[in-house]
Amino acid sequence: MPALFLFLLPLLLPSLGASTAEDICIVGGGISGSSTAFFLTNNTAPTPARLRVFERRDRVGGRLATVSVAGDNFEAGGSVIHPRNLHVRRFADLLGLAARDDDEGDDDWLGIWDGGRFVFRTLRPPPPGSSWLRRRLHSLANSLLLFRRYGFSLLRMDSFVQEMLQKFLLYYNGFESRPVFDNVEEMLKWSGLYGLTQRTLQEELIHAGLNSQTISELVTVITRINYGQSVSISGLAGAVSLAGSESGLWAIKGGNWQLAAGLLKAASATLHLQEGIDSISDAGDYYVLKSNKGHEYNCTVTVVATPLDEVNISFTPPISIPPRKMQHTHATFVRGLLNPKFFGLNSVSDIPELIGTMEVPDIPFSSISVLKKHSEHDMTYKAFSRAKLDDSLLDQIFSTREETIRINWPAYPHYHAPEDFAPIILDGKQLYYVNSFESAASAMETGAVAAENVARLIISRLPRAGLLLLSEEDAGGPPEPHMESFAGEEDSRCIDL
Structure with missing residues (x-):
């Protein structure tokens, strides 16, 4: 009996170990x-x-x-947290994680592009180091510009x-x-x-009383940037x-x-x-x-x-x-300079720092934003698109490219x-x-x-x-x-x- 038990023991041990x-x-x-x-x-x-x-x-x-471009690290995936993200904020506090110091304020220089022209642009931001009053007036002026174009739909959206x-x-x-x-x-x-x-979303917003211009421009820009849809x-x-x-x-x-x-x-x-x-x-x-x-x-x-x-x-x-x-979002990081002619402009300084796009089939990207301005002729950009931006297309959008990094994210469900x-x-x-x-x-x-x-x-x-x-x-x-x-x-x- 002991010999039989010893013989069976190796067979029993995996089962005993698994069951517990x-x-x-x-x-x-x-x-x-x-x-x-x-x-x-x-x-x-x-x-x-x-x-x-x-x-x-x-x-x-x-x-x-994160992704490193020319020695600088930038968020490549989920990039922002709101002060009232209660779980994530608590996590950061618990773990002793500090907020990143950013030079830019909350007001982006936004341009909404329809594939041929900018149908709307906010005001160019005041220069760095501007007084609190100047920045406050700039923000107020942008609010008035938005209200003049989209009216009470802004309040209904909020x-x-x-x-x-x-x-x-x-x-x-x-x-x-x-x-x-x-x-x-x-x-x-x-x-x-x-x-x-x-x-x-379109059905919900129409029911909420938003006008078609707000939905096709401002709301569409936001959904294309945040969800690529x-x-x-x-x-x-x-x-x-x-x-x-x-x-x-x-x-x-x-x-x-x-x-x-x-x-x-x-x-x-x-x-x-x-x-x-x-x-x-x-x-x-x-x-x-x-x-x-x-x-x-x-x-x-x-x-x-x-x-x-x-x-x-x-x-x-x-x-x-x-x-x-899954909705794939292609994040393309470029160190270089945008081509103003691609956007129908004369100078790089006229291109908004955040380019949002309308739902037009011929537009190859969802958004392009400035991540860092190294100089007037050298910047780091992030572009979101639904498909890969190949080199020939990037060479049309950018006049110069020193470095290019591409990431293909299965980012969200296709809603x-x-x-x-x-x-x-x-x-x-x-x-x-x-x-x-x-x-x-x-x-x-x-x-x-x-x-x-x-x-x-x-x-x-x-x-x-x-x-x-x-x-x-x-x-x-x-x-x-x-x-x-x-x-x-x-x-x-x-x-x-």
Whole structure:
């Protein structure tokens, strides 16, 4: 009998080890995955379990990244944070991340281009070092210019955005008054936002009383810059995009990607860089994750925190999610000088610092903005486009190019109305999908809001409370994190999502 037991022991050990697996595995090291890790570890008591995060790239951050042009670093993905992004602002404070110092103010020198001419331009900004009074008068004059062209539609647009924001604020309520949601539809219906996902932005704005000129020019410019899409996107995504045109935007000094890195460190997660997950299989009481490095991991809970639309992960048994396309945004960084003749102008000094475009098929880019002015004849630009800007086209748009860097982002879902939503719980058990909420709206803050709900959902559905481990490294880690609600933090300022 002992000999038979010793013979069977090697066969029994893998099974015994797998059945007691207590790893929590998160696939994706972007803001959604890192936020999920943070909220999980800071709402549970320490127990002997391990939190693993798999990132197929060689860095964390997902769609948060910087690019270096001529020695200067610029945001290449998600680039701005509003002072009232409550989760992201709290993350930055907790992690000790400072705001980047920018020379420019909130007033961009905007030009709206229809492919042949600038149909509208704000005033050229005052020179650096101008007095507060001069800058204030300049801002007032631009407001009057906007009102003269778009009239009371500006107020109606603001009212539309504010109504959406007030509803979104409900997601920061205290836990005692905020349910845990197991599907996106109920999450949106609870806040009163679901209807906005069933109609287009254009339909919503016409219903709100905006005139056609405001929609075809100003609103279109904003949606093309923020989501690379037209006003045919769903109403909620459009409202979030419009909220992103508010003032007071900021970014993390050194790059917004540090939010993800800091949250993973605060969560004491075991990080697997350059290790993508090829398959996820249900083994009964746990999941077997197989990576592109040939490793296998047994996980009691698995969280998919990356869009499944363009990654090749096989699921056993198969999962069912609605088909969804990602909107690719091509970010092109150029050190050089724009060609004024391309824009029908005589001088580079006449070209606005932010060029927004109307929804015209022949326009090859969504926007071009000045990131840094090195001199009157040397600047760094960022261009957004729906397709790659090849060299021949860039040579028409720019008179000189010293350096060119291209990044192709699968940046957001391609929004449409009515929207369909993938399940948050993919298999009815312990397989979760954070990015299902992204079909409502995509941004750093919406990713964090979705992650908090998934973390609470996991905790509520575990057979026992408190699964995660705060590892021994915590003793020397960042300031003690703590998960809490934002009840009572609402004020009269609006939120950019």
